[in-house]
Amino acid sequence: MTTLTIDGKTVSAKPGESLLDVARRSGAEVPSLCHHPLLVPYGACRVCLVEVSKNGKSKLTTSCNYEVQDGIEVRTDTAGVRKHRKAVLELLLALAPEAPAVQGLARANGITAARYQRIEPPSGRARCILCGQCSRVCTEVVGAAALCLSKRGDRRGLVAPFEERVAQSCIACGACAHVCPTDAVEMESAAIERLRALSADRRPCRYALMGMMPGALCPNNYDCALCEVDQRFQEASSPHHPVFVARGLHRPKAWEER
Numbered sequence: 001m002t003t004l005t006i007d008g009k010t011v012s013a014k015p016g017e018s019l020l021d022v023a024r025r026s027g028a029e030v031p032s033l034c035h036h037p038l039l040v041p042y043g044a045c046r047v048c049l050v051e052v053s054k055n056g057k058s059k060l061t062t063s064c065n066y067e068v069q070d071g072i073e074v075r076t077d078t079a080g081v082r083k084h085r086k087a088v089l090e091l092l093l094a095l096a097p098e099a100p101a102v103q104g105l106a107r108a109n110g111i112t113a114a115r116y117q118r119i120e121p122p123s124g125r126a127r128c129i130l131c132g133q134c135s136r137v138c139t140e141v142v143g144a145a146a147l148c149l150s151k152r153g154d155r156r157g158l159v160a161p162f163e164e165r166v167a168q169s170c171i172a173c174g175a176c177a178h179v180c181p182t183d184a185v186e187m188e189s190a191a192i193e194r195l196r197a198l199s200a201d202r203r204p205c206r207y208a209l210m211g212m213m214p215g216a217l218c219p220n221n222y223d224c225a226l227c228e229v230d231q232r233f234q235e236a237s238s239p240h241h242p243v244f245v246a247r248g249l250h251r252p253k254a255w256e257e258r
């Protein structure tokens with residue numbers, strides 16, 4: 001076990017655990033936008049900043065992609081943390097001013113008006129903060145790799161591989177929309193229509209592809225109204241997207257309380 005202190009509290013953690021998860025478990029309130037406990041950390045949104053001290057030296061760091069270490073002292077609410085988090089949120093607000101999650105965090109951090117001019121999103125997704133959570137779930141959990149972040153700087157955007165309009169590998173499972181922190185992904189019917197247009201013997205069922213149903217073809221002939229898995233996905237109250245259940249992954253409580 002690893003032992004560290006968080007806001008003055010001594011805390012134990014498993015080696016390799018993310019500082020963000022451990023801090024939250026200890027009762028600290030650290031915000032996040034791009035962190036999902038079941039995905040590989042990416043450190044894109046920068047709102048999960050904390051201050052870490054080790055051997056007499058302190059630095060600000062993102063906590064979602066910082067592995068716990070023995071003996072470190074972590075403070076989650078210093079003046080430096082608050083100042084830099086506020087600056088990060090002002091930038092995110094310029095990128096995605098209509099995203100409710102960004103607006104909520106901005107308000108909670110004392111931002112009352114936008115300081116920077118609106119940055120036009122290159123991908124055309126007005127609420128996208130380019131956190132890559134959708135592309136990570138698609139690659140790491142679904143295995144379809146139908147989305148990716150491309151280019152850099154002000155040309156950075158979210159695209160299908162080779163900038164196709166609809167990725168041929170997309171199985172229309174909706175996991176990307178499910179994990180997006182800013183509701184920027186809208187499922188289009190184009191992907192599911194493309195699957196339906198394939199001849200019966202070539203049509204894969206998206207949930208069968210995720211290992212949730214035996215066989216590779218849709219047993220309901222693509223009538224999603226008859227599909228139990230699809231109904232479960234549609235239930236707004238369901239905390240789990242089928243893809244996580246299919247992979248034997250379950251979202252811990254911390255994620256529900258995000």
Ligand code: SF4
Nearest residue numbers: 138170171173174176
């Ligand atoms: S719907 Fe599923 S397969 Fe398609 S892009 Fe989203 S996560 Fe990937």
Ligand code: SF4
Nearest residue numbers: 128129131132134180
């Ligand atoms: S669409 Fe959502 S999940 Fe994907 S990069 Fe943008 S904000 Fe992140």
Ligand code: FES
Nearest residue numbers: 032043045046064
């Ligand atoms: S949650 Fe840590 S950088 Fe986004």
